[in-house]
Amino acid sequence: MPDKRLNVFFGYFGSKWLLAPRYPPPEHGTIVEPFAGSACYSLLYPNRRVVLAERDPIVAGVWRYLISVSEQEIMALPLLDHEQSVDEFKLPQEAKWLIGFWLQRASTPSVRATGWAKTRIQNGTTSGAYWDASIRARVARQLKWIRHWQLHEGNYWDLSLDKAATWFIDPPYEVAGKTYVHDFHNFAHLQHWSMTRKGLVIVCENEGAKWLPFKPFAVARSNQGGAMTNREVVYVQRSA
Numbered sequence: 001m002p003d004k005r006l007n008v009f010f011g012y013f014g015s016k017w018l019l020a021p022r023y024p025p026p027e028h029g030t031i032v033e034p035f036a037g038s039a040c041y042s043l044l045y046p047n048r049r050v051v052l053a054e055r056d057p058i059v060a061g062v063w064r065y066l067i068s069v070s071e072q073e074i075m076a077l078p079l080l081d082h083e084q085s086v087d088e089f090k091l092p093q094e095a096k097w098l099i100g101f102w103l104q105r106a107s108t109p110s111v112r113a114t115g116w117a118k119t120r121i122q123n124g125t126t127s128g129a130y131w132d133a134s135i136r137a138r139v140a141r142q143l144k145w146i147r148h149w150q151l152h153e154g155n156y157w158d159l160s161l162d163k164a165a166t167w168f169i170d171p172p173y174e175v176a177g178k179t180y181v182h183d184f185h186n187f188a189h190l191q192h193w194s195m196t197r198k199g200l201v202i203v204c205e206n207e208g209a210k211w212l213p214f215k216p217f218a219v220a221r222s223n224q225g226g227a228m229t230n231r232e233v234v235y236v237q238r239s240a
């Protein structure tokens with residue numbers, strides 16, 4: 001068993017890395033993240049049965065790859081210099097996406113280092129924040145803890161699980177959720193779906209969201225410099 005939470009397998013815009021430990025811990029053997037992204041809540045409790053759903057084919061593809069790829073294959077992935085592109089290498093597409101998520105902090109992977117990542121790779125100061133030897137080794141080392149995770153590639157509503165679980169529901173925000181590749185609009189459907197899950201339901205949102213009776217939860221930094229803040233709200237429900 002890992003003695004601490006797993007680190008992120010890839011950086012992702014909107015990740016719950018900082019806030020995840022502040023939500024209620026799981027109360028059931030199964031954790032479901034129907035809006036997986038980088039799955040930061042599940043990374044806290046990787047030994048549970050973990051079920052992810054993700055509609056973005058790139059994010060889902062990276063999880064599918066991670067769940068089954070060998071440590072040796074990850075350790076053989078190339079480290080790029082600041083001008084190289086992943087497309088210069090013969091690699092599975094999912095491996096390119098994985099590396100690409102470490103080349104910029106966004107909701108889509110890059111093919112080459114941009115912005116801060118470019119400067120840091122050029123200066124040799126990636127320090128575990130961008131694709132380098134330490135990140136590659138860490139990803140490889142952690143694979144053994146997610147072999148049992150299950151991935152549903154598609155919409156959250158197609159998940160067939162009908163038993164009590166801990167549902168960590170972190171959709172694109174109603175008010176400020178336009179950054180993702182697939183915009184998300186149907187909050188009436190998600191309201192009904194969330195409220196009819198069995199077990200512990202935790203729903204994350206931003207201040208101003210009206211589709212559930214959200215309560216204030218935290219003020220979080222929403223960009224790298226920390227100048228912008230997000231007022232996070234939460235809805236928690238327990239049902240048999």
Ligand SMILES: C[S@@+](CC[C@H](N)C(=O)[O-])C[C@H]1O[C@@H](n2cnc3c(N)ncnc32)[C@H](O)[C@@H]1O
Binds near residue numbers: 015016036038157173
């Ligand atoms: C706010 S992010 C989740 C962040 C995640 N909690 C983390 O720690 O990284 C929302 C995710 O939901 C995905 N998504 C959007 N609509 C979806 C749908 N209908 N079904 C499944 N996933 C969806 C997006 O592609 C995005 O990856």
